Amino acid sequence: MNSKYTDHIFKCEKTGLKIIRPDINLDTVKDGRGFVSTYFPEDDIKEFNIVYFHSGMIRGFHYHPHFVEYSLVASGEGMFVYRTDADNPGSDKTFILSKGMCVRVPVGIVHTIYSITELTVVASLSKRWDDCDPPIVQIGDVPKPNDVYK
Secondary structure, three states, X not given: XXXXXXXXXXXXXXXXXXXXXOEEOHHHHHOOOOOOEEOOOOOOOOEEEEEEEOOOOEOOOEEOXXXXXXXXXXXXXXXXXXXXXXXXXXXXXXXXXXXXXXXXEOOOOOEEEEEOOOEEEEEEEOOOHHHOOOOOEEOOOOOOOOOOOO
């Protein structure tokens, strides 16, 4: 298989979480109009959602028991946080998110996103949200606006 279909920038060996490397079509750069980034998910995508974050917000730690989630940053910056041990907050790992980054989150991996700026993410799912019971499991309380860092 062509490596551009399986290439990644980072892979957590313990969880399988990956930052997907986009394929950049050089012809789209050379023509002066911008460029096209292409991502090749390894899972069939059944649904995608646009998720908007206000600056300084968090979605809350959670996991998805029935689907793989791809998070593609359309605009803004944030901090992606995931756990290598679901029951141990001390196992949190982080990396900065910025425009054009795509993260593959396997089934059952505890994760969240903190927005640093206004942030827009396209979340693509390997199973339809409404076909899952439950689609999401929250870990602890979901922070309310103005309570994020308390």
